[in-house]
Amino acid sequence: MTEKPATPHELPPITREIDFTPAERKDARKSVAGAAIGNAIEWFDYGIYGYLVVYIAQLFFTFGDESGALPTILALAAFAISFLVRPFGGMILGPLGDRIGRRKVLVFTIVVISLSTALIGVLPTSEQVGYLAPILLVFLRMVQGFSAGGEYAGAAVFMSEHAPDNKRGQYGSFLEFGTLAGFSAAAILCTALTLVVGEDGMLAGWWRVPFLVTLVLGLVALWMRRHLTESETFTEDSAQTTTNELALKALGTLIVTYPFQVLKLFGFVILINVAFYLVLTYMPTYLSSTLGHGAAEANFSLVIIQLLMMLVIVPFGVLSDRIGRKPQLIVASIGFIVLSIPAVMLIQIDSLWTQVLGIGILGLFLVMIISTISATLPALFPTAVRYSGFAIGYNISTALFGGTAGSVNEALIDATGNVLIPGIYLTVAGVIGLVSVLTFKETAGRSLRGNVIPGSDDHLRIANGETLIGKPNKP
Numbered sequence: 001m002t003e004k005p006a007t008p009h010e011l012p013p014i015t016r017e018i019d020f021t022p023a024e025r026k027d028a029r030k031s032v033a034g035a036a037i038g039n040a041i042e043w044f045d046y047g048i049y050g051y052l053v054v055y056i057a058q059l060f061f062t063f064g065d066e067s068g069a070l071p072t073i074l075a076l077a078a079f080a081i082s083f084l085v086r087p088f089g090g091m092i093l094g095p096l097g098d099r100i101g102r103r104k105v106l107v108f109t110i111v112v113i114s115l116s117t118a119l120i121g122v123l124p125t126s127e128q129v130g131y132l133a134p135i136l137l138v139f140l141r142m143v144q145g146f147s148a149g150g151e152y153a154g155a156a157v158f159m160s161e162h163a164p165d166n167k168r169g170q171y172g173s174f175l176e177f178g179t180l181a182g183f184s185a186a187a188i189l190c191t192a193l194t195l196v197v198g199e200d201g202m203l204a205g206w207w208r209v210p211f212l213v214t215l216v217l218g219l220v221a222l223w224m225r226r227h228l229t230e231s232e233t234f235t236e237d238s239a240q241t242t243t244n245e246l247a248l249k250a251l252g253t254l255i256v257t258y259p260f261q262v263l264k265l266f267g268f269v270i271l272i273n274v275a276f277y278l279v280l281t282y283m284p285t286y287l288s289s290t291l292g293h294g295a296a297e298a299n300f301s302l303v304i305i306q307l308l309m310m311l312v313i314v315p316f317g318v319l320s321d322r323i324g325r326k327p328q329l330i331v332a333s334i335g336f337i338v339l340s341i342p343a344v345m346l347i348q349i350d351s352l353w354t355q356v357l358g359i360g361i362l363g364l365f366l367v368m369i370i371s372t373i374s375a376t377l378p379a380l381f382p383t384a385v386r387y388s389g390f391a392i393g394y395n396i397s398t399a400l401f402g403g404t405a406g407s408v409n410e411a412l413i414d415a416t417g418n419v420l421i422p423g424i425y426l427t428v429a430g431v432i433g434l435v436s437v438l439t440f441k442e443t444a445g446r447s448l449r450g451n452v453i454p455g456s457d458d459h460l461r462i463a464n465g466e467t468l469i470g471k472p473n474k475p
Contacts, residue, residue, distance in 0.1 A: 027229060031162035032171050034224045035155035036178030038110045041217045042151050043179045045117040045144060047186025048210040049079055050281035050406075054288060055199075055207045059125040060134045069414045072285065076407035078138050079281075082145030083403025086395040089149020094391030095251040097150065102158040102234060102387060105150050107225050112147035114218020116140045121211030145403075153391035160378040161231035161386075166321060166445050172374030173317025177310060179370065183280050184306040186210065191300060233383055233449050254385040254392065261380045261453065264439050265393035268329075268377075271433025272369055273402025275336060278422050279362045280306065282406035283347075286422060287355065291348060301355045308360065309367040316371035324444045325376045329437045332368035336430030339365075344423030362426070369433075379443035379454040386448075401429070 049056070057075035097105040120140050126133040155175060163171035189210050197206045254262065283302060320328050339361055346358030381389035405425070412421045441455030448454055 028162045028164070028171065030224075031228055031231070032159050032174050034221075034228045035106070035159045036175050036181075037217075037221045037224055038106060038113075038178075039152060039155045039175055040178035040182035040185070041110065041117075041214060041221055042113055042148055043182035044186050044217065045113065045182075045211075045214060046079075046281060047183040048190060049141075051186055051190035051284050052202075052207050052210065053079065053285055055202050056137075058203060059127075059207070060123075060137050061126065063126055063130065069410060073407055073410055073414070074134070076282075076285070076410055078134065078141055080403040080407050081138055082141035082148075083399045085142045085145035086149040086399050086403075087392065089146040090153065090391035090395035091149075091251065093147075093150025094153060094388040095254075097154050097157070097387035097391070098238075098385060101230050102154050102161075103225065103228050103230055105387075106154045106158060106228075107222065109147045109151040109154065110218060110221045110225060113144055113151060114214050114221070116144040116147070118212055118215035118218070121208040121214075149395045150391055153394055154387060156374040157378045157387050157390055158228075158231070159374055161233040161383070161448055163375075165447050167318075168375040168379075168448075169317040169320035169325070169372055169444065170314065171317075173314045173371045175374040176317075176370040177313050180306050180310045180313065184303060184310065187303045187306060189213070191303060236449070238384070251388055251392075254381075254388045258381060258385060258389060258453075262389055262393040264436055265377055265380050265389065266397045267436030268433050268440075269394050269397035270401045271333060271336065271429045271436075272373060273398050274405050274429035275362070275366045275369065275426060277402050277405040278409065278426060279359065279366055282409060282422070283359060285406060285410065287347070291350075291419065301352060301359055304356055305359045305363040309363050313367050313371045316368055317375070320372045320375065321444055324442045325372050326437060326440055326442050328368055328372060329376070329440075330434065332365040333430050333434035333437055335365035335368075336362075336426050337434065340426035340430065341420060341423035344420055344426075348419060376440070376443065379446065379448060380440075382451045382453055383448065384451055 053072065053075045056078075057071035060078075061071040061074040093105050093109065117140075120137065123136050123140070124133055156172070159172060159175050160168055193206050193209060194202055197204075280302065287301065316328070343358045343361040346354045346361070349355070349358075377390055377394065378386055409421050409425055412425075413419060418424075441453070443454045446454040
């Protein structure tokens with residue numbers, strides 16, 4: 001179905017921030033909090049797996065005399081397998097969210113994520129049940145991956161549709177603040193446990209505690225999400241289109257009408273995920289297993305960087321509202337291209353402070369990106385297929401290049417002996433990300449309403465006399 005193009009006087013206002021009533025502002029804040037806490041739990045799960053992968057490798061992937069890197073590679077592969085399921089979750093939950101609403105799907109995803117993660121904490125080990133142990137672990141990771149296929153995309157879309165148009169970067173940065181909070185909580189909990197009980201104590205059973213904590217966090221998130229409401233952007237636009245009257249129809253519309261938007265998102269998400277998972281998930285394994293540093297020291301380095309990233313992520317979100325998303329994303333992409341290899345060389349030096357400096361360089365460019373993605377990526381699609389487009393494009397790219405980043409890098413280092421592999425990997429991802437960003441339309445301050453691609457009506461807005469970020473105020 002082709003939407004009727006808007007004329008200048010029919011365009012929605014470029015910002016509704018001045019129109020927000022106190023009740024609307026309260027609802028927007030509740031929506032951000034509800035989205036962020038669920039996002040924090042999802043990434044808490046990924047974080048604890050990454051920090052505990054050394055123990056998981058010994059407990060679930062040794063069946064006799066295995067030695068060397070094989071158990072770690074298998075444990076990382078189990079981490080990657082869950083990502084292969086994410087696109088299926090995106091293909092089902094994304095169109096469903098466009099059809100029945102974002103909130104209902106987000107309630108479902110948080111329940112499944114919490115339960116599947118908590119159940120890992122009660123699994124028997126390979127010493128107890130043999131090969132059944134890794135099979136059960138992989139199954140629960142796949143269940144978690146399926147639900148995660150709708151969680152992050154839904155949370156970002158839900159948040160972006162509730163946020164004021166001229167503060168979408170600021171509001172969206174709180175969603176990524178939740179991501180870092182989840183990772184930081186995982187790092188602090190795992191590091192504290194390791195320091196208190198020691199590595200032998202972790203192997204004896206204390207590794208289970210972080211997984212079980214997820215159940216409590218999930219109950220809090222469920223309570224918060226059950227009290228959220230859909231945005232006017234979704235309810236009004238859905239009432240004016242038939243492109244998402246069925247979930248399969250929404251999927252078909254996305255594939256047929258917006259394939260290039262999906263490709264743009266796909267390319268940029270390669271950089272997002274390679275950087276995110278190498279820096280915040282794989283790095284503890286790289287520092288301890290590959291470089292031989294202590295596990296507690298490796299985790300502590302990441303804790304410092306994540307806390308610093310949490311301090312600056314909201315200011316970077318605000319900055320993207322003022323200068324536009326593209327300039328910030330272009331600088332970050334070039335940063336990864338130029339400085340990834342030097343940063344990894346610093347990390348290799350056996351000193352806590354050079355490790356912090358090297359990871360900090362990568363963390364700076366990473367936070368510049370993630371502070372904007374919850375505002376940037378939903379704006380690549382019109383309302384009717386926004387959840388579908390984000391979920392499918394994001395999760396396919398994540399499955400291929402995000403969840404596999406750790407295991408691929410570990411395997412390449414093992415095969416070549418080159419410990420600079422993570423830096424080379426990040427450099428290539430930076431090139432791909434830069435190419436994708438250059439094709440984006442600037443969407444800072446643009447409305448998400450009207451069932452058109454945000455930014456595609458800039459010529460009409462300029463003709464209507466509006467001043468747009470990054471655009472001259474003339475026809």
